[in-house]
Amino acid sequence: MKIVRISNAAIQPDEGLAALAGLGGGAVSSFTGIARDDGGVTAIELEHYPGMTEASLSSLIEAATARWSLLGAIITHRVGIVPVGAPVVVVGAASLHRAAALEATAFLIDRLKTEAPFWKREHYADGTAKWVDAKASDDARAERWA
Amino acid sequence: MKLVYFARVREAIGLSSEECDVPQDARSVGDLVAWISARSEEHACALQDLSRLRFALDQEMVADDALLGAAQELAIFPPVTGG
Numbered sequence: 001m002k003i004v005r006i007s008n009a010a011i012q013p014d015e016g017l018a019a020l021a022g023l024g025g026g027a028v029s030s031f032t033g034i035a036r037d038d039g040g041v042t043a044i045e046l047e048h049y050p051g052m053t054e055a056s057l058s059s060l061i062e063a064a065t066a067r068w069s070l071l072g073a074i075i076t077h078r079v080g081i082v083p084v085g086a087p088v089v090v091v092g093a094a095s096l097h098r099a100a101a102l103e104a105t106a107f108l109i110d111r112l113k114t115e116a117p118f119w120k121r122e123h124y125a126d127g128t129a130k131w132v133d134a135k136a137s138d139d140a141r142a143e144r145w146a
Numbered sequence: 147m148k149l150v151y152f153a154r155v156r157e158a159i160g161l162s163s164e165e166c167d168v169p170q171d172a173r174s175v176g177d178l179v180a181w182i183s184a185r186s187e188e189h190a191c192a193l194q195d196l197s198r199l200r201f202a203l204d205q206e207m208v209a210d211d212a213l214l215g216a217a218q219e220l221a222i223f224p225p226v227t228g229g
Contacts, residue, residue, distance in 0.1 A: 046228065047152055047153055049150070049205070049221060049223070051205055052202060052205035052206075055205060077228065077229075089228070089229050109229055112228060112229050113226075113227075113228060113229040114225075114226065115207065116229075117152070117202070117223065117226055117228075118226055118227065118228025119152055119153035119154075119223065119224065119226060119227055119228070120227040120228065121153075131153055131154050131224070131227075132227045134224070134225035
């Protein structure tokens with residue numbers, strides 16, 4: 001099971017994880033990224049590159065399934081306006097034993113952060129908005145998997 | 147070729163996409179970006195620092211020395227910040 005979903009509406013993390021739990025393995029691992037209240041941020045807005053986004057996330061799942069023995073993997077990513085406290089991204093993997101699912105989950109989110117064509121803008125209570133800069137620490141984490 | 151812009155680049159140029167006829171002497175992504183820069187002050191400003199830009203040819207990430215070949219679409223954008 002390999003699922004990539006780009007959503008304009010609120011993500012329900014449990015839906016994808018329940019599907020992974022039904023694959024007969026002994027392990028499901030997941031990561032949920034949540035819009036954070038960073039110094040007065042009220043919402044974040046995500047822009048993406050339709051077409052390339054889906055292809056890029058699918059190829060990340062292909063790379064993870066080539067590297068680890070997985071029963072399934074999912075990536076669900078929000079686009080548009082996401083209020084603080086709501087999920088932005090859910091990544092999950094299922095495997096027979098925990099190591100593969102745990103490592104694949106970290107791989108998927110680390111590589112997503114540096115490869116998938118999304119751009120994030122923070123909205124503040126006073127009506128202003130600011131594009132978020134890419135972080136060198138994210139590049140360093142992604143390079144661990146090279 | 148279709149040019150598509152995202153995030154800060156889109157805002158700085160004031161367009162999300164436009165068409166261009168690739169000049170014969172533009173062989174690489176970097177060549178074409180230099181040529182696009184001359185279109186307007188906004189283009190020049192948005193595209194002046196290649197180190198702060200990323201590129202995709204036909205929706206595959208490439209470096210600025212990648213050859214254009216027969217590609218139909220060049221996307222120009224800042225480093226990605228999803229997740």
